Amino acid sequence: MAAANCSLTVDRQLIDAKFESYRLSLEPLPTYTVNLDGAVAEVKLREDQYTLDHMRIYGMYNYLHCDRWYQDSVYYVDQHERVMHLAVTLDTAISKPREVFRLSADIKSCDTLVCASMHFTSPTWVALSDGTGKLYLLRMNNRGPNNTDKWEIMFQQDLGEPFVIIHSHSYAKDHKNLIDVVLLKAEKDESNIEGSGFHSVIDWLTVSCEFSESSKCEVLRHRTLIGRLAPHYAALEQDGTGLMIASDKPFMFVQIDGKPVEEQKMDTSEKKEPVYYWQQTNDDLTINIQLPENTTKQNIEFQLSPDHLQVGVKDQVGFIEGQLFSSVDHSESTWTIAENSLEVILLKKDKGVMWPELVPGDSRGEFTMNSNQTSEINERLLNLTSEELNADPEKDKEPSNADELEECDRFPEDSSSLTRFDNNTLKPTHVVNLSSHQYLFTAVVNAAEMPCLCLRHDVDALLWQPQPKQETMWQHIGTFNALGYVQASKREKKFATCAPDHSYAALCECFRRVFIYRQPSPVQTVLYNRKEARHVGQVAKQQVANLETNDPVLGFQATSERLFVLTTKNLFVIKVNANSSQ
Known part of the structure; x- marks a missing residue:
């Protein structure tokens, strides 16, 4: 897809x-x-953690965690390996730090230690990392501000390289409680010779916990993605059907349960011949579709309403089908066939409104400008361009220098995107270009x-x-x-x-x-x-x-x-x- x-x-x-x-x-x-009873367990970057990815993932980490299910509760990990809880008890009163869980005492002996991290999965579940590469899933019947119980370990596993937890979610499926956890780390990349020598790794784990007294938990699926730069955002859908990532460089799946994934080719990067071409003026839109040979008028399937268009040939895949960007006058719109080419003319209801898309989300078409529009744009740009670096030497000001732009005027890279990946196919289903956002x-x-x-x-x-x-x-x-x-x-x-x-x-x-x-x-x-x-x-x-x-x-x-x-x-x-x- x-x-x-x-x-x-x-x-x-x-x-x-x-x-x-x-x-x-x-x-x-x-x-x-x-x-605080004990200082926060801050882990500073080592000499071998020198890249932008290390700074984003570990150096700028937020050590304070808010329980969004009980918003007046916050947590942190102190230097005594304790997870400490503080809560707002009255409008102007804050409770003293209280221990809810204690990590292993030999954490500090780890040579590759990173900051401990946690995420509140549900009103009763917590995902926790000790910074050495071990993942915990913990449970408490009630995490409210007045609760004094400690967290109970339901699952723990050593995953190897240290990581931070960036998102988790719990949901029920097939009479089991499934917990999805997203982990992030920076990893050495020997193939990245011209770059930083590292890449970012996202691990997507699905853990199954049975609804029983034993509450046995096990990893059902482990998916791994890599990208050249650390993502800005990564989050799971509520039912585990998809993963959304916002990043400056694209991510792709490389492993499933430790086995390599076949080389993927992003569908969005493949250059395909457009199915149709369209133009527009202030009053109307013109669509041109190349038809198979010997197509007659009787073979055309055409349906048009004020907000929806469907064009196709009988017993074949349709050319266009979907909701139009804006309304059209369907009673005055027409279509004709000439030399195996179908031409559709749609009259806009809102005159003067220029459409950015014909059918939102449909990438099979290509917009083209007519000669009058191209000439008009060239005339507008003519006075802004020159073959000379400084067309008017008498002016004191030098030509614009992009290196002197203010930080607030800079934009992300062209490859910056927000992508949704499907859980089953592991392929992107929706992509938004964030180069201007x-x-x-x-x-x-x-x-x-x-x-x-x-x-x-x-x-x-x-x-x-x-x-x-x-x-x-x-x-x-x-x-x-x-x-x-x-x-x-x-x-x-x-x-x-x-x-x-x-x-x-x-x-x-x-x-x-x-x-x-x-x-x-x-x-x-x-x-x-x-x-x-x-x-x-x-x-x-x-x-x-x-x-x-x-x-x-x-x-x-x-x-x-x-x-x-x-x-x-x-x-x-x-x-x-x-x-x-x-």
Whole structure:
């Protein structure tokens, strides 16, 4: 099955075209501090971990873990190999760190140790890595803030090379409880001579646990993918039917249960002859299809409604079938045959609207411009181009230099993409080109759903919720105005996140400072914009919190009410909203 080239459809109702800027607010943010019993078990990069992949995977790791099933609970691993739990007990009260699990005491003797990691799989299951290459699946009947029970080991296995856990999910199938876990690591690549000498490895494990007192667990399937660069995002679908990866370089499956996968050829990279060609003007669209020899009018199957088109030949595969990008006047549209060529003319209902696609997701066609459109574009570009490096020597300014672009004006590589892989075929089914959408951060809006991606769109930051079972694979659910531009100016930024209710986004620097960007809210006083001669009804606030510490920030998590900031010796809790409804 060929991968469908998809696009991200922006919800224009969630875009504020009149947004001006953030106003700095000096309102104090209540901040509470908890002293940790033991320092956080920070693992610094070794001399042989020098690549960008090592920095992304291990060096910038978030040591603070938020239990999205019980959002007022956070966890970390300390230097005594203990998994420690802290919870918000009252509005202004935080519990003392409490041990819920203890790792092996000989961890520090591992020469290839990386940071311990964990992910909360379900309300009762936790996936945990000790940083040496061992995977644990742990269970607790109730993880609420008032629970004092410790985690119980249900499964453990040494997988060899150390890794970090980036996602996991639990679901029921065939009277068994299945747990999918996604692991990430950087691995030496002897074939990558011209590059860094390493590549990134994603392991996708499916573990089966029986619904019985014995609760026997075993690995059912182990799939391995590799890519040239570490992914920005990797998450599993709720029922284990697919894996989504956002990365600057493509990933591909190389092993299943330790056995090599036959060399794959990405369907999206194969150059195939288009099935049809189409053009458009402000008023209509013209589609041309080359027909098999001796095709008559009676052999043509043609169905057209205002929003749907189907064209084919009897007893053969159809040429076009699907939902049109926009509505057409089907009563005035026509089709004709001449010299084994079928020409279809569709009249647009919305005149002047240019279609980016004929049938969204259909990659079998190719758009071509007519001669008038090509000439018009050339005329527009004529005054912007010159055969000389500096066409006007009298001007003081030098020609534009791409090396002097600001960081906020740079875009990802052309190969950057968001890809969905099918669990059965192990092939990509949907691909979105992210070359114009810089990845910003990952956020969990609903613990029972896949994590959201926050991508830059122009100057804004757009939040996308994967919904694999819906017609729209990725839904635009929220917007943080101008955050795409603002975050680029934060040179010391280490972590970024947002509230599950989209009420604010937050950036955290390596030391001390946290920046909070709130959604526009009504103002109680009367404000007047003299430049545009209008009243201002809403203001978006920026707030800055300065932490009283000189220790580096190791972890950063957000809920709808609070921000949690972890340093080597302290946990800071910043009260952002009085309640989640604000």
